[in-house]
Amino acid sequence: MLQGTHTPGVLRKVFGGTHRNLKRGSMSGKPKLTYFNGRGRMESIRWLLAAAGVEFEEDFLETREQYLKLIQDGHLLFDQVPLVEIDGMKMVQTKAILSYIAGKHNLYGKGLKERAFIDTYVEGTTDLMQMILTLPFSPPEAKKKNLPLIIEKAKNRYFPAYEKALKQHGQGFLVGNQLSWADVHLLEAILMVEEKEPTVLSEFPLLQGFKTRISNMPTIKKFLQPGSQRKPQPDDKYVATVMKILKEG
Ligand code: GTS
Numbered sequence: 001m002l003q004g005t006h007t008p009g010v011l012r013k014v015f016g017g018t019h020r021n022l023k024r025g026s027m028s029g030k031p032k033l034t035y036f037n038g039r040g041r042m043e044s045i046r047w048l049l050a051a052a053g054v055e056f057e058e059d060f061l062e063t064r065e066q067y068l069k070l071i072q073d074g075h076l077l078f079d080q081v082p083l084v085e086i087d088g089m090k091m092v093q094t095k096a097i098l099s100y101i102a103g104k105h106n107l108y109g110k111g112l113k114e115r116a117f118i119d120t121y122v123e124g125t126t127d128l129m130q131m132i133l134t135l136p137f138s139p140p141e142a143k144k145k146n147l148p149l150i151i152e153k154a155k156n157r158y159f160p161a162y163e164k165a166l167k168q169h170g171q172g173f174l175v176g177n178q179l180s181w182a183d184v185h186l187l188e189a190i191l192m193v194e195e196k197e198p199t200v201l202s203e204f205p206l207l208q209g210f211k212t213r214i215s216n217m218p219t220i221k222k223f224l225q226p227g228s229q230r231k232p233q234p235d236d237k238y239v240a241t242v243m244k245i246l247k248e249g
Contacts, residue, residue: 031086034059034070036245038238039231040133041094042082044126044188046230048098050223051184052105058229064245098122102181109175117175121165121182125189128158132192136234137242147196154193159204162186166206172213179217187214195233 031049035042037060049056061067061081071079077092084091087104091097102108102118109115131150135143165174174182190211193200201208215224223230 028057030054031056031084032059033057034061034083034085035081036061036238036242037231038234038242040082040234040242043231044129044185045082045084045094045097045101047184047188047223048101048105048107048181050229051179051217051220052101052107053219054101054105056229061245062241064247067245098181107179107181107184109180114175114180118180118182121162121174122185124158124161125182125185128154129185129189129192132196136239151193151197151200154197154200155203158189159193159200159207162210163204163206166210172210179214183210183214184220187211187220 031054033042033045033056035058037058046056067081070076070081070083075090076083080092082092082094082097084097086097086100091100099108109118128150131146131153135146135150138146162174166172169175171177173179174186187210190201190207201211214220222228
């Protein structure tokens with residue numbers, strides 16, 4: 001896919017050009033992430049690259065003009081960010097980017113069935129995290145009303161499912177016998193919910209052990225330390241910047 005002279009014209013245009021400039025890549029060779037200076041949809045991409053031990057560069061959008069220029073220059077297939085420049089491609093669509101990174105770095109299981117489980121677990125944690133990600137962009141009343149509902153869903157729907165999955169699988173990881181994208185995503189989700197409700201794991205002993213184990217894997221441990229490229233919880237300034245750039249406010 002997307003290689004050599006067989007790359008169809010439309011894909012060449014969208015993903016970054018001819019074979020010659022596919023090979024050229026960025027100066028440092030590191031993936032380059034373009035997004036706002038905050039979590040949003042890009043945070044899971046940062047997590048996955050960090051877990052894979054891949055260094056990356058970031059370009060932060062601060063103004064609407066920067067965003068419009070990306071569109072004018074034809075870099076955003078659907079006029080949306082996240083944008084990740086990687087291996088000569090300009091990739092958009094969060095899920096496609098994550099799948100590519102997971103596949104490339106051996107975080108996508110062995111065989112189709114493991115991959116299907118990973119996709120399933122990842123979709124669950126995506127649904128859970130999505131509810132939290134959109135909270136800061138909701139009106140104050142909705143924020144107040146929705147947070148307890150999200151925590152209730154985490155406790156009664158999502159975390160019981162992952163606790164059960166770990167118990168049934170019995171290997172310390174969600175799928176197979178090694179770290180996968182599903183584990184990285186679940187840890188991200190656990191920490192995100194704990195920021196809102198610190199005792200949320202109290203009734204989930206296997207998830208507590210999972211959290212400790214995965215947090216202590218060297219690449220992830222590093223990402224969890226201060227000074228890493230992990231982003232803080234969104235504040236009012238972040239929300240205002242995103243709204244200004246996307247002109248949603
Ligand atoms: N399905 C896309 C993905 O998952 O990458 C959706 C991307 C998306 O909606 N991006 C927003 C955007 O660029 C920014 S954010 O939601 O991540 O903050 N919106 C501009 C627009 O015109 O849709």
